[in-house]
Amino acid sequence: MLSPKTIEVVKSTVPVLETHGRAITTRFYERLFAQHPELLNIFNHANQKQGRQQTALANAVYAAAAHIDNLGAIIPVVEQIGHKHRSLGIKPEHYPIVGENLLAAIKDVLGDAATDEIIQAWAEAYGVIADAFISIEAGMYQQAREQRGGWEGWRRFTVAKKVKESDVITSFYLVPEDGSQIADYLPGQYITVKAEIPGEQNTHLRQYSLSDSPGKAYYRISVKREDALDQRPKGVVSSYLHAQVNEGDVLEISAPAGDFVLDTAGDLPVVLLAGGVGLTPLMSMLNTLVERFPNRKVTFIQAATGSSTHAMKEHVAQLAENHSQVTSYTCYSEPSAEDRLAGNFDKEGFVDLAWLKSILSSNEADFYFCGPVPFMREVNRTLKDWGVPAQRIHFEFFGPAGSLED
Template identity: 65%
Template sequence: MLSQQSIAIIKSTVPVLEVHGTAITKRFYQMMFAENPELLNIFNHANQKQGRQQTALANAVYAAALHIDKLETILPVVRQIAHKHRSLGVKAEHYPIVGRNLLAAIKDVLGDAATEEILNAWAEAYGVIADVFISVEAEMYEQSKKQQGGWAGFRAFKVAKKVRESDVITSFYLVPQDGEGIAAYEPGQYISIKLEMPGETNTHIRQYSLSDAPGKPYYRISVKREDELGDRPAGKVSCYLHEQVTEGSLLLLSAPAGDFILDQEDSRPVVLISGGVGLTPMVSMLNALAESGSSRQVTFIHAARNGDAHAMRKQVEELAARHSNISVHWCYEQPSERDREDRKYGKEGYIDLTWLQSLVPTADACFYFCGPVPFMKVIYRMLKEWGVADEDARYEFFGPAGSLASA
């Protein structure tokens, strides 16, 4: 347990972290990768370049400092991060490296303001927080390994089938190379893929939501090809999967992980809202609800640029046609002429609250949403405006966790 003196000192640094948190975490990653370049095999380089990882860590450090006297408050966040760490292969031996460089970065950024007293308090606090993460992650590793069909680390899977779903999204059906069973998962969870690509110094790991219902002899992921756009470079991994990985290729996968999961015990209506490739966990949830024979009212809402970019539309429409409790609705930002001719979309432009309320009769429902961060901010703001309870507005970030509250 932390001493009262250390708790008081940590709390006194909260205003400083609010101002300098991102500068500290940016410097932290620079120092850590210079000292331990092998960790570049774990971290997502694109998130580093975009600053998303630095911001996510700064938010986590700030939250830890703010709630240092009641760390149980941040346990849900700890478990969310721990899922990602287990999926990536973060181990207990990495935590001393992180702690050493985090303290060095605090000292480097704050200079003389980072007194010996402050650094000692943070060293003590980091030790307590690291122990929590290590304990939670050890339990997750053990559960992953011991469950039926489970495994530790990464396991070789073969691409059994590759299916083009839209102009930009392709599905990969993955079966274990060893022919043995696979671990079960909850609708909404993800797997990690580790790749060694020609010309790349480091391995690259990416996490992809599973896009089919559990209980199949395969895992399915549906990947958007991230092409170059303005100042944003093309996605190395997504382009490699689309262009180089073929049926029969082998990929290394970690066991399913994640805490963004469908609550199948709740009997209230469920609303699944997605934008772009954010539909992948939603389709998993939708398929799971349909296959379970659930009588819950299900509203599936998807926003896409147009019909050419809309993945799995036919599959979802066929599912709705077979289940009277499922309704599906499309919103196209820039419908093509062909879209306008068949009029199979319900709205042109963007999802708004008036349209949402016309589709969903009550705010007393479970809302799940996923997509690009700007899209999720809009959906989050609308649900708050409607009065949807915090616990009923559930969402997943693709990549490091961020905040939707600034919407």
């Protein structure tokens, strides 16, 4: 139990730490990796370089501290992070390491302003926050381990099939090397791939959404290559998967995780909006609705630059043709001359409110979307402008979760 005084000190210093948030977490990571270089096998180096993880961690710590006397209010956020931590293999013994280095970084940045009283209060508060994460994650580890076909940590899967879905996206069908059962999952969830890449000093962990419906003998992931000519440096894991991982090779993955999942309890129509490779969790939802919920109307809206990057086009067209519950639309932002001639898209440019209103009879639906952050911002704003209540708007970030507000 924290004393009222400790709570007061922590809450009153949150704004100060927020002001220095970026500096503190940058210093924190410098210290962390200098003292524990083995953690470079867990953290995403690109997120570090782009400062995305710094912002995410800082925001989470301050949000937790601001609610230190009522952590129950931030349980959904802890759960979302907990899913990510569990899929990465973050363990209770990691927490003191993070706590120690965070406090030392606060001292480094604030200097004398960080009095012993303040540091002591934050040490206690961090302990309480860490315990909340550890206990929620313990439940997630147990569930991953004890479910049918489940496991803890990393499990070896063989690439049974590698299928090109578009110029930039390729699917990998993964079956367990030991031939035994695999864990079930909810449509929208992801796995983490642990990539041991020849020539790379560290292992690299990346999340990939499961792109087919559950209940199959395989997991399918569909990966966009991040190696366009203007992209320097190229993406480490996606380039490796595309160029070097072939049928018969083995990938280590953790059990499915994630809280961006299709709510199958309701009966409202479902609208799925996919931007680029953000189609993967939505494809799992679409296939699930067709296979298991034939009475639920679903509209699948896919945004791509043009037909060359439009993945799983034939599959969606087939579903729409064979299942009256499914309607599909395509938006191309940069249609080619051939696309224009073929007229194989429904809208040029981006999803906007006028167009959405023209294709959907009402906003009475559950909306799910995923894609590049600018796409997600646009869709989020459009849905809000249309008056869709927040509880019917669901989305996933393909990186550290951030804000969609302008």
